[in-house]
Amino acid sequence: MNSESDLREAICDAGRRMYARNLVAATDGNLSARMGEDRYLCTRSGIPLGDMHAADILIADGSGRKVEGEGKVSSEFFTHLAAYKERPDISVVVHAHPPKAVALTLAGLSMEDYALPELVVALGAVPTADYATPGSHEGAEAIRVLIRDCDALLLDRHGALTVGDTVLDTYHKMEKIEHSAESLLAAYLLGKVQTLDDDQMERLLKARAEYGLRGKFFKRET
Ligand SMILES: [Zn+2]
Structure with missing residues (x-):
């Protein structure tokens, strides 16, 4: 079990990596x-994630109220709380604005076509949650059902x-999303994206089961 000061340092380190x-x-x-x-430890509203110190991180309770620290709890913390509520097995939530992954959604594309074998093994399904005003309670509702079965949205x-x-580990999942989005975006620009066939998917699912990884696959519509 990590100590509170280890967790604070790990959050600052992940913030620097994200920036x-x-x-x-x-x-x-x-x-x-x-x-x-x-x-919960949580980052505060209006702080640059790339330039945080351990003491900048707040403590909040399960209703989103600040318990300790300077500044305001991030308005998006309600979305984190929804994830914790739906997933008693998880200990960390990371939210970012990875530009290429966002570009896919702006263009009406998704990462649900199972094109990249590494992504299938590492993360399983990466569905897209419905649009919600950032920082609103609506954002928490938008992720609630999907997060029950997936580690990345x-x-x-x-x-x-x-x-x-x-x-x-949770930061790495975010990095993997953006790296995968970069490949998908390049493929879309070059022409078409080849998706994995049923046999390839079956072997990947088997590998995933052998690794004991969590996360659901949504069946493809044929
Ligand atoms: Zn945001």
Whole structure:
């Protein structure tokens, strides 16, 4: 079990990585970690994720109220709380605005066509949650059902959300989303995207089961 100070450092480190990898700009994005049933570390509103110190991170309760620290709890923390509520097994939520993944949703495209084998094995399905006003309670409702079965979601015309066990692991899922979106975007620009066939998918599902990874696959419509 991580100590609170380890978690604070890990959140600052992930924030720096997110900024360096262009997954967020300015004061976009937020991270949180569950420390107990009613106690969460969360990034504050209006802070640049790439330039945070351990003491900048707030403590909030399960209703989204600040318990400790300077500044306001991020308005998007309600979306994190919805994820924690639906997923008792997870300890971390990361939200970013990865530009290429967002571009796919702006163009009405998704990551649900199962084209990249590595993405299938690592994350399973990456569905897109319905559009919601960023920072609103509506955003929390938009992810509620999908997050029960998936560790990574795109948020329509807004960003992406990942959940996991550790800060680094959950950050890596976000990095993987954007890296995959970059390949998909390039393929769309070049022409067409080849999707995996049923036999290829079956072998990937088997590999995934062998690794003991979580996350659902949504069956393709044929
Ligand atoms: Zn956002």
